[in-house]
Amino acid sequence: MATLDFKGKSIIQNYHMTVKYHEIVPQKAKSLTKAVSLDDNLIIHGDNLKALKALLPMYAGKVKCIYIDPPYNTGNESWAYNDNVNSPMMQEWLKEKVVDKDDLTRHDKWLCLMTPRLKLIRELMNDSGVILISIDDNEQHRLRSLLDEIFGEENFVANIVWEKIHSSKNDAKYFSENHEYLLVYAKKIEKICVNLLERTEEMNNRYSNPDDDSRGPWASGDLVANEVRKDGAYEVKSPSGKTFNVPSGKHWVYSQENMLTFIKENRIWFGKDDTAFPRLKRFLSEVQQGRKAGTIWLNEEVGHNQEAKREIRAIFSEKEAAVFTTPKPVRLINQVLKLFADKDDIVLDSFAGSGTTAHAVLSLNNEDHGNRKFILIECEDYADTITAERVRKAIKGIPKSPDESLKKSLGGSFSYFELGKPIEMEGILSGKSLPSYKELARYVFYTATGEEFNEKNIDEKKQFIGESKEYEVYLFYKPNIDTLKKTALTLERAEALGKPKTKRRLVFAPTKYMNNEQLAAHKIDFAQLPFEIYKFAE
Numbered sequence: 001m002a003t004l005d006f007k008g009k010s011i012i013q014n015y016h017m018t019v020k021y022h023e024i025v026p027q028k029a030k031s032l033t034k035a036v037s038l039d040d041n042l043i044i045h046g047d048n049l050k051a052l053k054a055l056l057p058m059y060a061g062k063v064k065c066i067y068i069d070p071p072y073n074t075g076n077e078s079w080a081y082n083d084n085v086n087s088p089m090m091q092e093w094l095k096e097k098v099v100d101k102d103d104l105t106r107h108d109k110w111l112c113l114m115t116p117r118l119k120l121i122r123e124l125m126n127d128s129g130v131i132l133i134s135i136d137d138n139e140q141h142r143l144r145s146l147l148d149e150i151f152g153e154e155n156f157v158a159n160i161v162w163e164k165i166h167s168s169k170n171d172a173k174y175f176s177e178n179h180e181y182l183l184v185y186a187k188k189i190e191k192i193c194v195n196l197l198e199r200t201e202e203m204n205n206r207y208s209n210p211d212d213d214s215r216g217p218w219a220s221g222d223l224v225a226n227e228v229r230k231d232g233a234y235e236v237k238s239p240s241g242k243t244f245n246v247p248s249g250k251h252w253v254y255s256q257e258n259m260l261t262f263i264k265e266n267r268i269w270f271g272k273d274d275t276a277f278p279r280l281k282r283f284l285s286e287v288q289q290g291r292k293a294g295t296i297w298l299n300e301e302v303g304h305n306q307e308a309k310r311e312i313r314a315i316f317s318e319k320e321a322a323v324f325t326t327p328k329p330v331r332l333i334n335q336v337l338k339l340f341a342d343k344d345d346i347v348l349d350s351f352a353g354s355g356t357t358a359h360a361v362l363s364l365n366n367e368d369h370g371n372r373k374f375i376l377i378e379c380e381d382y383a384d385t386i387t388a389e390r391v392r393k394a395i396k397g398i399p400k401s402p403d404e405s406l407k408k409s410l411g412g413s414f415s416y417f418e419l420g421k422p423i424e425m426e427g428i429l430s431g432k433s434l435p436s437y438k439e440l441a442r443y444v445f446y447t448a449t450g451e452e453f454n455e456k457n458i459d460e461k462k463q464f465i466g467e468s469k470e471y472e473v474y475l476f477y478k479p480n481i482d483t484l485k486k487t488a489l490t491l492e493r494a495e496a497l498g499k500p501k502t503k504r505r506l507v508f509a510p511t512k513y514m515n516n517e518q519l520a521a522h523k524i525d526f527a528q529l530p531f532e533i534y535k536f537a538e
Contacts, residue, residue: 001153004145007108009115011087016116019053021447022046023420030384030416032392037415038451039469041358042375043391045383046419048350049083052120054419055375057447063124063375064345066131067336067357069328073110073139075101081109083116110139111146117350118150124348128191130157130340134328136180147185157184157192162332163299166306182297182336195339196290203291207284213266215286220269220279225253236263240274293339303329312354314401315393320386324354330405333360343370352376352383355390362394362410374414388416423447434479440529441465441475444508448473448527467503476509477529488513494522 024044026036033040038058044051071079081093090112099106121131131151135143148156160182168176186192207217224246232251235243236259246252252259262268268278299307308327312320333356341347341361349357361374378387397409423443435443437460445453449468457466463474474497476487489512497505500523508527512519519526 001148002145003149004111004142006111006142007105008085008087008090008112011085011090012083012112012115015083015085016049016053016119019049019116019120020422021057022050022054022422023446024051024054024417025420026452027416027418030388031414032395033413033415036417037469038417038449041361041373041391041412041414042417043352043355043358043383043388043414044375044377044417044419045379046377047082047379048377049117049120051377051419052117052124052350056120056123058449059124059346059375061124061126062346063348064126064129065337065341066121066125066129066348066350067134067333068121068131068349068351069134069353070114070351071110072136072326073099073106074136075099075103075106075138079113081113083113085112107139107142111142114143114146115150118146121348121350122150122187125187127188128193129187130192131185132160132336132340133183134162134180135183136177140181140183144183147183151185151187155186155189157186157189157194158295159183160295160297162297162302164305164326166299166304192340194293195342196288197293197335197338199289199291204284210272211269213281213283215283217284218281219284221282223253223259223268223278223280224250226250231255234259236268236278238270238274238278240270242270242275244277293335297332297335301331302335303331305329307331308356311356311359311406312390314406315390315398316386320382323382323386327354328356330356330360330363333357334364337361337364337372341372343368343372346373346375348375348377350377352378352387355387355394358391358414359394359410362391362412363405365412366408366410384416388414434481434484436479437475437477440477440479444475444527444530445473448506448508462497468506470503471506471525472501472503474505474507476507484510487511489524489526490514491518494518494524497522 024038028036071077078098080096080098081090083090084094085091093105093109096103099109103109125131133143144159161179162182163178164180165178168178170176207219209217226249228249229251233246234252234256235245236252237243254262259268262280267281269281270276270278305326308329309321309324311330312324312327337347337360347357347361352358355376358374358376361372364370365372376387391414393406394410395412395414398406401407423446438455438458441458442453442455445451445466449471451468453466458464463476465473465475467473476489476493478484478487487510489507489509491514494514504523504525506525506527508529510529512526514524514526
C-alpha cells in the first residue's frame with residue numbers, strides 16, 4: 001500500500017501512547033442533570049487529544065458513531081499546532097500563533113495534528129463503529145491517505161459529496177465550490193450495518209391501485225429481459241384469451257411455471273381490459289421498507305451552510321454566531337445518525353464547535369424515542385457559553401425562537417466537565433516502596449470509571465474499593481513485591497465475592513486463572529494492574 005510521508009510523521013506516530021491520562025473534573029453548575037456523571041451525555045472542555053485519552057478507561061471500544069469537523073486548513077483559519085511534542089521542530093511550531101497560507105509546513109502540521117487524535121478515536125470505537133469526517137478539497141486527498149494507514153484501506157466505506165450551498169456563486173474565480181465531503185471509514189467493515197433511510201413521498205407515489213387489489217398499492221415492472229434463453233420464450237394468455245410472447249432476441253424473466261402461478265395469484269397486470277402486454281405487479285407492502293443512501297447528499301434533503309447559520313443565529317447574537325463560518329445543519333448530522341447510530345448507541349464529536357452533533361442527537365431521540373448518548377469535546381473558551389448553551393436551549397426549548405425546530409423542548413440532560421491535571425502513576429510510585437492500597441485504589445478506580453473516588457467505601461478485607469454507576473470495583477493487591485507475585489484472581493477468590501448482584505464486577509489483580517466462561521458466570525470484567533507496578537517490582 002502506498003503511504004503518505006510528511007514532516008514529523010516518525011515523531012508523531014506513537015505520540016498518542018505517551019499522552020498522560022488527565023482527570024475529568026465535574027462542573028455541576030454548568031451541567032443540566034440531576035447527578036453529574038461520566039455515564040451521562042457529556043460535554044468536556046479542554047484539549048481534545050488529552051480529553052480523548054482521558055475517555056479511554058471508560059469508553060474504549062464502546063463508541064458506535066464518530067462525526068468530526070476538524071479545521072479544513074484553508075490557510076484562512078485561526079488554528080495553531082499546540083501538541084507539546086518533545087521535538088525541536090515541533091517546539092518551534094508551538095511558538096507560531098496561527099497556521100496561514102504562507103506557512104510552507106501547514107499541511108505537515110495539520111497531519112501531525114490529526115494523526116494522534118484519529119488513533120485514539122479508533123481505540124474508542126467498537127468493532128461495528130464508523131467515523132465520518134467533514135472536509136473539503138484542501139486536505140481531502142491527504143486525509144484519505146492518512147485514514148487508509150490508520151484504519152486500513154479495506155475499511156473505507158464511502159466518500160460522500162454534500163451540496164453545501166443552495167445556489168452557485170457567480171463571483172467565483174474559476175468554479176463555484178458547491179460541495180464538501182464526508183469521508184466514511186469503519187473500524188471493521190465486515191461488522192458495520194448501514195441503516196436504510198425513510199422512503200420518500202415521491203417513491204411511494206409511484207404506487208397506485210387501479211384494480212382495487214386487496215394487497216394495496218402496486219407498481220408494474222418489466223417481465224422481459226435481453227438475450228435468448230432456453231425455455232425463455234413461451235405464450236402467455238391473459239384472462240381475456242389474448243396471447244403474448246417475447247419479442248425476438250429476448251426472454252421472459254420467469255419460467256412458464258412461475259408465470260402461471262403469478263397469473264393465478266393476480267400478480268400479472270394485463271391492463272384494465274386484459275389486452276395489454278403483461279407486466280409484474282410489485283406491491284408497496286412487499287418492497288424494502290426504506291432506501292439505500294447515495295453518496296451525493298443534496299441540500300434540499302440534508303440542509304446547507306446558510307440553514308446552519310440561521311439555526312445558530314436563532315439561538316445566539318450575530319457576534320456569537322459569526323465565530324462559526326462553516327457550520328453544519330442539524331439535518332446533515334441527523335442523516336449521519338439515522339444511517340449509523342441505533343437507538344442506544346454512543347455518538348462522539350471531538351471538534352464540537354457550536355454543538356450541532358448534540359442537537360441532532362437530542363432531536364433524533366425525541367423523534368424516534370431513542371436513547372442515544374453524545375460525547376462532545378471542545379477546546380475553545382466558548383465551550384460553556386456557546387457549545388453547552390446551545391444544548392441547554394435545545395433541551396429546554398426556546399418558545400420565542402423564529403425557528404420552529406427550536407421552539408419545542410427536546411428533553412434530555414448532560415454533564416459538563418473540565419479537563420483537569422494529569423494523573424501521574426509515577427507520583428504514587430515515588431520512593432522505594434510500592435503505593436499503599438488506598439493510593440492505588442484511588443488511581444485504578446478513577447482511570448477505570450471516570451467517577452469520583454470515596455476512600456470511605458474501601459473494605460480492604462473484601463478487596464472492595466467502591467461502586468460506580470456500572471460496576472462494583474475490587475482490587476486484589478498488597479504493597480509487597482513477594483505477595484504481589486503470588487496474587488491472582490482465581491475461581492476460589494471470585495466465589496468469595498459472593499453471588500453477583502445487578503451490576504457487573506470490575507476486578508483489578510496482577511493476573512487471573514479463570515477462563516472467559518467462568519468470568520462471565522461471575523459477572524466479572526478483569527483488568528490487570530497498571531504496567532508501572534510491574535516495572536517497579538522488577
